[in-house]
Amino acid sequence: MRMTRRLLLRASVAAGLLAASGRMAVLAQAQARATGRLIPIVSKKFVYEPVELTLKLNEPVVFQLTSLDVVMGFSVPDFGVRATIIPGQITELRMTPTKIGEFTFLCDVFCGSGHENMEGTMKVVA
């Protein structure tokens, strides 16, 4: 489905209201679903925090992604995973790194004038 910015904004507002009324409940549900090391990542124009991640080879992780302002993407092309991050909502993304090295994660939803520099580094170690 073609995703319009209006649709994304509506989703953002709805998710924001939900989060305001039950953020802790959402977090608890997210933790209950998680089946790996939890790694919270906060995005905002136009940075991720943290911007560097260190993962262990073959260790499953669950990224818990949030955005403080606009709709963002979180993509790790080398491992074929991505997610869209809606403000006010915790988005879970599971991944198991299967190769050692340094890899890029980046925003793949055009989010504004600094979008093209919105990226981070993921180190996978033995």
Next chain:
Amino acid sequence: MDSGAYNRRDFLKLAGLGGVVLVSGCASAMRSSSGGENADFYFVQLSDCHWGFEGPAANPDAKGTLKKAVAAVNGMSRQPDFVMFTGDLTHTTDDPKERRRRMAEFRDIVAALEVRDVRFMPGEHDASLDNGKAFQEFFGRTHYTFDHKGVHFIVVDNVSDPTAAIGDEQLEWLRADLGIQPKDARIVVFTHRPLFDLYPQWDWATRDGARAIELLQTRDNVTVFYGHIHQEHHFMTGNVAHHSAKSLMFALPEARSQPKRLPVPWDANAPYKGLGFREIEAERAPVKYAVTELPVA
């Protein structure tokens, strides 16, 4: 092949003005000719003008390069049949009013082109923050088709959706349009982003581009011209050829050549190096596109 066109292209090659790439197809038959239909012709592709960009380290002539390109096209000894701008007409801004101001300035500058048939499509810098709203106000539709001298042109929008997707609706439109083309029709596709995964680590991809390529591969003679990556790149996906164009604002490095996708620094000893536009000659027998890269100045 028109001998004049051949000599002209060879002259450009000999003059060292740019590389020439011949793209061949294998059409078994051509559509019937009537009144200019199927004649050889050429058009010009300009891309990634990024009007409004400021960055002296990458281009100290940010306000002059586009105007030089317009003058260069006007100075061609034989004028092209049409000019196509393949996106990123403007550099992005978070301010909708400023976006429109840049589009108005861009429109006014390219109005100086002597060629009257000038066509546009958006890049993500033009369209991804408002789903193409401002672009449409100034330049019209973001995806469309047209026919010219026996070639069917398809403009595919893979930027108005900020997630870099073409989307189900447009893919269905593409399927329907291809469905009424003969299998050996001469088809040229314009996109902004590459349809294939050139280097997703630098956002050089279209999320559902593989679905478009699958559709295009049902036809024998399809060539894709695109922009976005600010350099020449030539690639085949099965029988479909993909050719990216240089930018008219700043060059980008080759994929995987360095950790970050940063503009190539301006070389004071070789001004405008890495920038340019291209002419594309459409030849009918055999189906072939001669691509000639040209400098700005």
